[in-house]
Amino acid sequence: MQRVATLLSKAIVTGQLAPGARLSESVVARELGVSRAPVREAARLLENSGLVTYHANRGFFVRETSAEALNDLYELRMVIEIAAAQRVLRHGLTDTIDRLAAQIDVLHEVAAAGADMLTQVEADMEFHRLLCSGSGNPKFLHVFEQIAAETEFSIMVIGRLYDDPHKIAETHEPIVNALRHGDEVATREAIRYHIGVAQELVTRQFRDVEAGTAER
Amino acid sequence: MQRVATLLSKAIVTGQLAPGARLSESVVARELGVSRAPVREAARLLENSGLVTYHANRGFFVRETSAEALNDLYELRMVIEIAAAQRVLRHGLTDTIDRLAAQIDVLHEVAAAGADMLTQVEADMEFHRLLCSGSGNPKFLHVFEQIAAETEFSIMVIGRLYDDPHKIAETHEPIVNALRHGDEVATREAIRYHIGVAQELVTRQFRDVEAGTAER
DNA sequence: GTTTTGGCGATTGTCGACAATTCCCTTGAC
DNA sequence: GTCAAGGGAATTGTCGACAATCGCCAAAAC
Known part of the structure; x- marks a missing residue:
C-alpha cells in the first residue's frame, strides 16, 4: 500500500x-x-x-492547480514557516539552526554534483521540513506535511527557471544567518522575502501557463 | 461510510x-x-x-491528548486565525465581519436558550470556522478543518469551566470590534488574547488531569 | 431544435473470505 | 526467578465478486 x-x-x-x-x-x-x-x-x-x-x-x-491556489499556498507557507522560525528563536533551539545550515551544504553538494531536478527539489523541501520539524511544535510539521506534495510540485516548476542550481542553495542562506544572529525581525523578513520571491515566480509562471503563453 | x-x-x-x-x-x-x-x-x-x-x-x-499537545494546538490556532483575520482586513472583506457578528448573536441565543454544551461548543467552533473560511484563502480553512475535531474537544473541556454561558459569547466580541475598526494590531491582539486565555484554561485543566487532581 | 426521460456501460461502494502479521501467553532452559 | 523461544489466537492487509450509483447517449416528446 x-x-x-x-x-x-x-x-x-x-x-x-x-x-x-x-x-x-x-x-x-x-x-x-x-x-x-x-x-x-x-x-x-x-x-x-x-x-x-x-x-x-x-x-x-x-488535483488541478492554478495560479491563485499556488498563491494561497505560499501565503500559508509564509505564515507557518515564519511562526516556526519564531519558535526556534524563542525557545533557543540552536541545534535546529545547525541542521538548517547543514542542509544548505547538502543543497550546494547536489548542485555541484549536477543532480537531477527531483533530487534538488527534495533537498530544498528538506530544508523547509527541517524548519517546521525543528520548531518544537509537531503541529507545524503536520501542516507542512499536508501541503508538502503541492509545495514540492511548485518548487519543481520554479527550479526549472534557475540557470545556476547553486543559486537555489544561496537563497536559503539569509534565513540561517538571521537565525544565527537571533534576530526575530530579520528572520521574519528573510523568510518573507525567500518565500515571497518563490511565490512571485511560481504565480507568474502559472499565469503564463493559464494564458497559454508558456509551457508547464 | x-x-x-x-x-x-x-x-x-x-x-x-x-x-x-x-x-x-x-x-x-x-x-x-x-x-x-x-x-x-x-x-x-x-x-x-x-x-x-x-x-x-x-x-x-x-488519539490521546496531553497538556503539551493542546498547548501546541492553540499556538497553531493563534497563528492561523491571526493570519486569517489579517487577510480579512487587508482585502476589505466586510461581509465576513458581518457574518462573524451574526455568529456572536447565535452564541448569545444558544446561551439564552440554555442549550446543551455540545450545541454551544459547535456554535463557538462555527465562529472560528467562519473566520478561516471568510479569509478568502481556502488553505486556511483546510488547516482549520484538520484541527477542528481536537479543537472542538478542547473547547468542550473549557466550556464546562464557565458558569455563565453568555460569557463565552462575550469573549468573541473584542475580535469583531477590532475588525470593524479595521485595526490590524488591535485585531491581532484581540485574537491573541482570546485564544491565549483559552490556551491557559485548557492547558491548566489538563495538567491537573494529568496530575490526577482534576476530573476530565 | 430543445428538453426530458430511459436505459446502458462503466465506476465506485460494500461485502465475506483468505493470507500475512502482530501480540500475548505458555513453555522451556538456565 | 528471569528470560528467551515458540505457538496460537486475534487483528490487520489484501483479494475477487457482487450491488449500488453515476454519467453518457440515444430516443422520444413537445
Whole structure:
C-alpha cells in the first residue's frame, strides 16, 4: 500500500499523471498488479497531502492547480514557516539552526554534483521540513506535511527557471544567518522575502501557463 | 461510510470512546451492522481530522491528548486565525465581519436558550470556522478543518469551566470590534488574547488531569 | 431544435473470505 | 526467578465478486 502511494505520488509530482486526470481504481490496480483495496487506501493518503481530490461516487482525480491556489499556498507557507522560525528563536533551539545550515551544504553538494531536478527539489523541501520539524511544535510539521506534495510540485516548476542550481542553495542562506544572529525581525523578513520571491515566480509562471503563453 | 464516520466522530468527541482505546475494525463493523471496508474508510477520514491515529499492522486508536499537545494546538490556532483575520482586513472583506457578528448573536441565543454544551461548543467552533473560511484563502480553512475535531474537544473541556454561558459569547466580541475598526494590531491582539486565555484554561485543566487532581 | 426521460456501460461502494502479521501467553532452559 | 523461544489466537492487509450509483447517449416528446 505504501508502495502504491509512493509510486502514484512520484507519478503526479513529475507530471506523468496530468492534472485533472481521473485515477481509475481498477486501471491503477491492474497496472501495479494489486487489487483495488490498496489503491483506495493509497489514494486516501494522497488526498491528505492534497495531491488528489475525491468526489463521492465519482472517484479520485489528480488535483488541478492554478495560479491563485499556488498563491494561497505560499501565503500559508509564509505564515507557518515564519511562526516556526519564531519558535526556534524563542525557545533557543540552536541545534535546529545547525541542521538548517547543514542542509544548505547538502543543497550546494547536489548542485555541484549536477543532480537531477527531483533530487534538488527534495533537498530544498528538506530544508523547509527541517524548519517546521525543528520548531518544537509537531503541529507545524503536520501542516507542512499536508501541503508538502503541492509545495514540492511548485518548487519543481520554479527550479526549472534557475540557470545556476547553486543559486537555489544561496537563497536559503539569509534565513540561517538571521537565525544565527537571533534576530526575530530579520528572520521574519528573510523568510518573507525567500518565500515571497518563490511565490512571485511560481504565480507568474502559472499565469503564463493559464494564458497559454508558456509551457508547464 | 459517511454515516460511520459521523457516528464514530460523535462517540469520540463526547468521550464515549476513551482516549487511547483501540478501534477494532471488526468490532465497530459488527456493532454498526456493516462490513469492515466502510469502517476503514471512515477511520481514515477521522485520521485526517486528528481524531484517531493509525499504526501500521496494528490498527486505529483514539488519539490521546496531553497538556503539551493542546498547548501546541492553540499556538497553531493563534497563528492561523491571526493570519486569517489579517487577510480579512487587508482585502476589505466586510461581509465576513458581518457574518462573524451574526455568529456572536447565535452564541448569545444558544446561551439564552440554555442549550446543551455540545450545541454551544459547535456554535463557538462555527465562529472560528467562519473566520478561516471568510479569509478568502481556502488553505486556511483546510488547516482549520484538520484541527477542528481536537479543537472542538478542547473547547468542550473549557466550556464546562464557565458558569455563565453568555460569557463565552462575550469573549468573541473584542475580535469583531477590532475588525470593524479595521485595526490590524488591535485585531491581532484581540485574537491573541482570546485564544491565549483559552490556551491557559485548557492547558491548566489538563495538567491537573494529568496530575490526577482534576476530573476530565 | 430543445428538453426530458430511459436505459446502458462503466465506476465506485460494500461485502465475506483468505493470507500475512502482530501480540500475548505458555513453555522451556538456565 | 528471569528470560528467551515458540505457538496460537486475534487483528490487520489484501483479494475477487457482487450491488449500488453515476454519467453518457440515444430516443422520444413537445
